[in-house]
Amino acid sequence: MFVSKMTLSQSGLFGQIDDLQDLTFIERPIRRSLKTAEEIDKLTVDEDLNDIERAVYLLSSGQDVQRASVIVNLPNLVRQNPAETFRRVVPKVREVLHVAGADMQLAAAGSFLTILQDDIVLIQTHTHSILQIVLLNLDHRDTVVGNAWLETLLSAIDALPKETIRQEILSPLVSKAQLSQSVPARLASCRILGKVASKFESSVVKKDLLPLVRSLCQDVEYEVRSCMCRQLENIARGIGLDHTKAVVLPELVELARDEGSTVRLAAFDTIINLLEMFDSDDRTRVIFPLVKTFCEKCFKADEAVLASLSFQYGKLCHGLSASFTDEQHLWFLEFYKKLCCLGLQHENGHCESQPYPLELENKYALVRRNCAYNFPAMVLFADSNHFLSELYRTFSSLCHDPEISVRRTAAEGFHEVVKLLGPNVHYVHKELITLLQDDSLEVMDALLNHLQETLELATSRGEGAGPESKQVNVPDLVPALVAAEQKAASSLRWRVHEKLLQRYSCLPRVISGDQIYFRFLQRMFSIITTNNVLPVQREAARTLCVFLRYNRKQEQRQEIITKIMQELAQGRSYWNRLRFLDLCEIAIDLFSKSYFCKHFLIQALELVNDPVANVRYKLCHMLPRLRSTIRLPADKHLLQQLEFCVRKLLCREKDKDVVATVRKTVLELDKMDITEPISEHFSLLQYHKRHERDLLDQKKEKEETLLLEMELLERQQNEAKLAGEKHTEKKRRDSKAGISGSKGMSGSTSGATLSTSAGKEMRRAKLARSRSLSSHPSTTKMANSDKTLKVKESGSCPGSGKSSIIPINDDALRSHHFNVASSSSSLSPTPSTSSMPVLIRSNTSSSVDHRTNGSKDTQSRKLTIQRKSNSFGMQSGRE
Numbered sequence: 001m002f003v004s005k006m007t008l009s010q011s012g013l014f015g016q017i018d019d020l021q022d023l024t025f026i027e028r029p030i031r032r033s034l035k036t037a038e039e040i041d042k043l044t045v046d047e048d049l050n051d052i053e054r055a056v057y058l059l060s061s062g063q064d065v066q067r068a069s070v071i072v073n074l075p076n077l078v079r080q081n082p083a084e085t086f087r088r089v090v091p092k093v094r095e096v097l098h099v100a101g102a103d104m105q106l107a108a109a110g111s112f113l114t115i116l117q118d119d120i121v122l123i124q125t126h127t128h129s130i131l132q133i134v135l136l137n138l139d140h141r142d143t144v145v146g147n148a149w150l151e152t153l154l155s156a157i158d159a160l161p162k163e164t165i166r167q168e169i170l171s172p173l174v175s176k177a178q179l180s181q182s183v184p185a186r187l188a189s190c191r192i193l194g195k196v197a198s199k200f201e202s203s204v205v206k207k208d209l210l211p212l213v214r215s216l217c218q219d220v221e222y223e224v225r226s227c228m229c230r231q232l233e234n235i236a237r238g239i240g241l242d243h244t245k246a247v248v249l250p251e252l253v254e255l256a257r258d259e260g261s262t263v264r265l266a267a268f269d270t271i272i273n274l275l276e277m278f279d280s281d282d283r284t285r286v287i288f289p290l291v292k293t294f295c296e297k298c299f300k301a302d303e304a305v306l307a308s309l310s311f312q313y314g315k316l317c318h319g320l321s322a323s324f325t326d327e328q329h330l331w332f333l334e335f336y337k338k339l340c341c342l343g344l345q346h347e348n349g350h351c352e353s354q355p356y357p358l359e360l361e362n363k364y365a366l367v368r369r370n371c372a373y374n375f376p377a378m379v380l381f382a383d384s385n386h387f388l389s390e391l392y393r394t395f396s397s398l399c400h401d402p403e404i405s406v407r408r409t410a411a412e413g414f415h416e417v418v419k420l421l422g423p424n425v426h427y428v429h430k431e432l433i434t435l436l437q438d439d440s441l442e443v444m445d446a447l448l449n450h451l452q453e454t455l456e457l458a459t460s461r462g463e464g465a466g467p468e469s470k471q472v473n474v475p476d477l478v479p480a481l482v483a484a485e486q487k488a489a490s491s492l493r494w495r496v497h498e499k500l501l502q503r504y505s506c507l508p509r510v511i512s513g514d515q516i517y518f519r520f521l522q523r524m525f526s527i528i529t530t531n532n533v534l535p536v537q538r539e540a541a542r543t544l545c546v547f548l549r550y551n552r553k554q555e556q557r558q559e560i561i562t563k564i565m566q567e568l569a570q571g572r573s574y575w576n577r578l579r580f581l582d583l584c585e586i587a588i589d590l591f592s593k594s595y596f597c598k599h600f601l602i603q604a605l606e607l608v609n610d611p612v613a614n615v616r617y618k619l620c621h622m623l624p625r626l627r628s629t630i631r632l633p634a635d636k637h638l639l640q641q642l643e644f645c646v647r648k649l650l651c652r653e654k655d656k657d658v659v660a661t662v663r664k665t666v667l668e669l670d671k672m673d674i675t676e677p678i679s680e681h682f683s684l685l686q687y688h689k690r691h692e693r694d695l696l697d698q699k700k701e702k703e704e705t706l707l708l709e710m711e712l713l714e715r716q717q718n719e720a721k722l723a724g725e726k727h728t729e730k731k732r733r734d735s736k737a738g739i740s741g742s743k744g745m746s747g748s749t750s751g752a753t754l755s756t757s758a759g760k761e762m763r764r765a766k767l768a769r770s771r772s773l774s775s776h777p778s779t780t781k782m783a784n785s786d787k788t789l790k791v792k793e794s795g796s797c798p799g800s801g802k803s804s805i806i807p808i809n810d811d812a813l814r815s816h817h818f819n820v821a822s823s824s825s826s827l828s829p830t831p832s833t834s835s836m837p838v839l840i841r842s843n844t845s846s847s848v849d850h851r852t853n854g855s856k857d858t859q860s861r862k863l864t865i866q867r868k869s870n871s872f873g874m875q876s877g878r879e
Contacts, residue, residue: 051077052084059092064104067096071107075114086126094133102145105137109148116156127160131168138176138188150188154195165196170208177212179220186224190216194231197238205238210247217251222260229255229266233273244277249286256290265305268294272312275319283323291316295335307363310339310370314377321381333390336378340371340394344401365403372398372409376416384421392427399431408446411435415450418457425458429476432458436480444484445496452506459510478515481507485523494533501527501539508550516547517556525567528579541583549590552711561599569603574612581607581618585625592701593629597638601626608645613655620649620661624668 049057055077058066071093077085097108112130134153140146157165169192175181177189193212197205213235216228232252236244252274256267271287278287298305317332324332343356343364356364375395382390395417398410414435418425432454435447447454459477485504488497501524507516524547527540548560568580584604587596604626607619623646630638646669649662 052081052088055085055089056092059089059096064101067100068104068107071096071104071111074108074111075118078115079118082126086129090129090133097133097137102142105140105142105145106148109134109137109145109152113152113155116152117159127164128168131156131164135169135172139182139185143184146184146188150191154191157192157195157199162199165199169196174212177216183221183223186216186219186221187227190224190227190231193228194234197231197234200238202239202243205235206243206247209235210239214251217255222258222263225255225258226260226262226266229263229270232270236274236277241277244274245279245282248274249278249282253286253290256294261305264294265308268305269308269312272316272319275316280323283320288320288323288328291320292331299335299338306339306342307366307370310367311373313339313371314374314381317381318377333378333382336371336374337391337394339367340398342367344368344397365406368398368401368403368406369409372401372406373413375410376413376420379417379420384424387421387424388427395428396431399434404440404442407435407438407440407443411438411443411446412449414447415454415457418454429458433476433480436477436484441488441491441493441496444488445493445499448496448499448503451500451503455506455510478511478519482519482523489527489531494536497533498536498539501536501543505543505546508547513550513552513556517551517553521547521560525563528583529567529571529573529576537579538582541579542586545583545586545590550707552707554708554711565603569607574610574615577607577610577612577615578618580604581615581622585622588625588629590700592697592704593631594701595704596629597635601629601638602641605641605645608648613658616649616653616655617658617661620658620665623665624672627669627672 055070055073058070062070070089074085074089074093077089093108097105100108112134116127116130131153134149134156137149138146138153140149153169157169160169173189173192176185177193179186181189189212193209193216197209200208213228213232216224217232219225219228229252232248236248239247252267252271255263256271258264258267268291271291275283275287295309298309313336317336320332321329343361375391375398379387379391395410398406401407401410414428414432417428418432421427435443438444455477481504485497485500488500491497504520507520521544524540524544528537528544531537531540544560544564548557551557551560564580564583568576568583571577571580581604584596584600587600604619604622607615610616610619623642627639627642630642632639646662646666649658650666653659653662
């Protein structure tokens with residue numbers, strides 16, 4: 001056994017020696033590639049030379065890398081010493097460029113562009129020498145290099161004066177536009193003509209440029225005709241409306257009938273871009289027949305042009321819609337439907353791709369994707385009232401398209417479609433559910449960009465718009481939202497999951513609180529405690545806080561807080577306790593100071609005894625924010641606990657990082673003044689900021705109080721309803737059984753009803769002041785909108801008395817945001833000017849109560865209808 005072990009070890013050692021020998025062979029080429037002493041001598045430059053002399057020396061006898069370095073540094077040399085640079089260095093650069101490679105040519109093009117755009121160095125003689133070099137290299141044999149010099153010239157035209165352009169550019173342009181010149185030279189002339197047209201008056205353009213334009217539009221090469229055709233837009237805007245109709249339009253009509261497909265496409269794009277410059281008569285007599293013929297020819301025999309046609313189709317329809325007859329309007333709409341189904345076959349209501357060659361199939365998919373991009377414009381073109389009859393099947397086909405890119409594009413514009421449909425939004429509810437349940441995460445990601453706006457519009461429209469109006473089917477929406485989250489969680493794309501959780505913070509305005517409590521809350525806890533991605537965990541914690549903030553049932557809120565303490569604050573894993581501290585930071589922004597101190601502060605301070613140093617370290621960083629929630633003198637006992645926590649850290653802490661953090665935190669805490677005195681060093685700006693924070697905290701505390709009042713009043717109303725139902729049921733049973741004394745019973749029942757109604761009137765007066773939590777911002781027909789409520793002011797607000805009268809109206813009691821921190825900096829100092837959007841759209845009473853009570857409680861039903869018709873103006877952004 002021992003011999004065998006020795007043999008194995010020796011063989012392993014020899015194997016390692018062989019590997020080392022291989023490494024030596026690898027190193028040899030690296031050593032050979034190093035510079036020799038002779039090469040180093042060639043690269044060495046005398047240190048006594050100044051910048052100009054060094055540049056001349058390197059351009060004359062240096063290596064290519066040194067020459068390129070000089071050319072790149074040329075703008076700095078011009079700024080330092082322009083006269084010597086143009087006298088000695090620039091001529092050398094011109095000589096070097098004759099034999100330079102592509103890299104050095106591209107570097108020179110960039111350097112000369114920087115010099116031409118520099119106003120300080122723009123001298124007539126210097127500009128002449130630079131432009132001569134640029135124009136000389138336009139005809140470079142390398143197409144890439146020639147295009148780089150052309151881009152340099154085109155960009156420099158914006159910075160050059162008119163006279164310089166006329167002398168240095170237009171004069172050689174006449175010779176370069178001749179048929180005797182090369183095709184690249186004529187193409188460059190086309191682009192230069194289009195660029196300089198905006199620099200001169202219309203008379204100059206008509207006299208000096210139009211002859212060249214006509215000549216290039218009739219060039220023998222289709223590339224030149226196409227390039228010049230695309231520059232006609234700039235020419236038309238340079239010569240004005242009258243000359244455009246007389247000169248440019250005939251050229252466009254001729255080019256639109258050209259034998260080359262690229263020329264026809266260029267003419268089509270230019271016509272669309274110039275539609276506003278043609279009058280109604282030209283659109284009807286010339287443009288419409290031309291475009292119709294172009295569309296028909298492309299659809300039948302020219303698939304290459306269909307992509308551009310489909311992309312420009314929305315702009316085309318809107319540009320010509322004012323001049324369309326009903327027949328023409330219908331023709332363009334039907335042609336659009338054909339483009340949306342190009343390359344598809346419909347079987348059993350599903351779209352399937354027909355067997356085409358791969359290249360042709362990709363072209364058709366691109367056409368359908370462009371159609372999906374233009375669909376909101378076509379809804380506007382067809383009128384949303386005709387959506388169901390004209391465009392619904394087309395939209396459904398795009399949302400079920402076999403190509404992911406088409407469905408993704410439809411999802412990106414879904415919020416625009418919903419916005420345009422208005423009260424008819426229920427037409428596309430099925431498509432919304434379909435896109436939420438799409439198999440591709442790309443489609444879901446595109447829908448998430450505007451999911452908040454989409455869900456709010458889809459669930460708040462349709463009330464009172466007619467007998468056919470209805471809201472989205474919530475039992476279908478909630479499972480789709482749950483499935484979307486599970487699909488994102490099971491994928492490896494955690495950023496999509498994070499975005500989805502961020503968007504789900506709008507759910508309190510979309511679905512009921514019970515649905516959130518039973519379908520989403522447990523999932524948020526599961527993500528916080530089990531997910532492996534920190535940004536996803538933090539976003540789930542933020543969404544959980546939003547759900548807690550706007551839950552309307554006290555029992556559910558208490559259960560959520562208890563679960564937070566059990567699973568996070570007292571969790572067995574230190575990772576969960578860290579997430580509790582993250583949640584506390586979010587809660588400080590969302591909740592009022594009193595609410596945070598009541599439910600979160602003590603548990604956070606107890607983590608000073610945590611056995612893990614990372615938890616204590618994070619707590620030390622949070623101590624200033626925790627102290628900012630304490631208000632004196634009411635929370636004096638909390639301040640004592642916080643100071644005790646700090647002393648314990650200073651005395652008992654052994655981890656060096658925590659000790660260092662505690663010492664920094666103590667210095668920061670000493671600077672904080674909880675009592676907020678107005679001293680001579682207390683600036684006016686600090687006073688306003690602190691006053692704004694106090695007002696914001698008062699608004700949050702007021703909203704939390706009103707939530708409790710609403711819950712209590714609704715619970716009392718439900719109890720009264722149940723009592724009335726019991727009396728009615730007992731009366732019905734007694735009447736059926738023929739019990740005597742029913743008259744007295746009815747009298748007692750009526751007395752109870754009267755007392756119940758009297759109690760309801762008193763409760764309605766209380767409920768009216770809290771109705772701003774569930775009313776639309778634009779609702780003005782409120783019973784008590786002009787009444788005021790006396791609210792006791794907290795002592796922490798500077799300059800406030802014992803009590804003040806704050807009007808309770810729609811603007812004064814709007815909730816600030818799901819993320820209060822993001823809006824606190826821009827809050828107006830007066831309560832009446834800061835709007836607080838409502839974030840609650842949940843019914844605490846069951847649907848059975850709404851069906852059975854009918855006319856018994858019209859006030860409660862009005863309140864529910866007002867909630868359903870709300871369109872809240874909240875953004876669910878992150879801090």
